[in-house]
Amino acid sequence: MSASSNSNSTTRSSFSSALEERRWNRLGDMMSRFHEYFKREFNTVYELADGSFSRRGLSLPLYLRTARDMNNHLTMHHTIEERHIFPILAKKMPQFSNKADGAHILSHKGIHDGLENLDRLISKWTEDPKSYSPAEMRECLDGFREVLFHHLDEEVADLRGESLQKYFTLEEVESIAI
Ligand SMILES: [Fe+2]
Numbered sequence: 644m645s646a647s648s649n650s651n652s653t654t655r656s657s658f659s660s661a662l663e664e665r666r667w668n669r670l671g672d673m674m675s676r677f678h679e680y681f682k683r684e685f686n687t688v689y690e691l692a693d694g695s696f697s698r699r700g701l702s703l704p705l706y707l708r709t710a711r712d713m714n715n716h717l718t719m720h721h722t723i724e725e726r727h728i729f730p731i732l733a734k735k736m737p738q739f740s741n742k743a744d745g746a747h748i749l750s751h752k753g754i755h756d757g758l759e760n761l762d763r764l765i766s767k768w769t770e771d772p773k774s775y776s777p778a779e780m781r782e783c784l785d786g787f788r789e790v791l792f793h794h795l796d797e798e799v800a801d802l803r804g805e806s807l808q809k810y811f812t813l814e815e816v817e818s819i820a821i
């Protein structure tokens with residue numbers, strides 16, 4: 644039993660101490676907290692789309708505000724990443740490149756196509772609340788769910804310490820502020 648737990652711990656980690664592991668994982672851990680929040684926001688907007696927002700005490704305008712908040716949070720997050728974080732990471736990690744082959748930028752574009760559709764629908768329903776359609780809302784959200792959730796997980800995986808240490812020193816990683 645102790646032999647197997649020993650072998651687990653030696654194969655599990657390439658860090659010399661728990662403290663070092665935490666330092667290498669700081670970026671990924673912070674990103675994960677943001678991303679888990681975005682997933683909860685998306686799932687709430689999806690769940691309440693059928694009109695159950697009213698049972699939670701939300702009017703249609705307030706529900707639409709929730710959807711717009713999610714849109715704004717994701718847009719702001721991606722703008723900050725693309726301006727301040729990806730350019731540093733892209734020096735050594737091609738998946739963060741802002742060229743056509745940059746996987747994360749491509750995902751951001753896919754997500755934002757979906758968010759633009761959502762924005763159009765929110766504007767339409769704000770002007771004409773009677774036209775609100777639960778099916779149309781869920782269809783719109785389903786249209787970018789996969790690219791969004793895949794990206795949120797993949798970006799965190801790329802920012803885990805074990806990934807970063809293939810490309811950067813710990814000092815370089817700790818100089819990246821998010
Ligand atoms: Fe992110």
Ligand SMILES: [Fe+2]
Binds near residue numbers: 721724747751794798
């Ligand atoms: Fe991102």
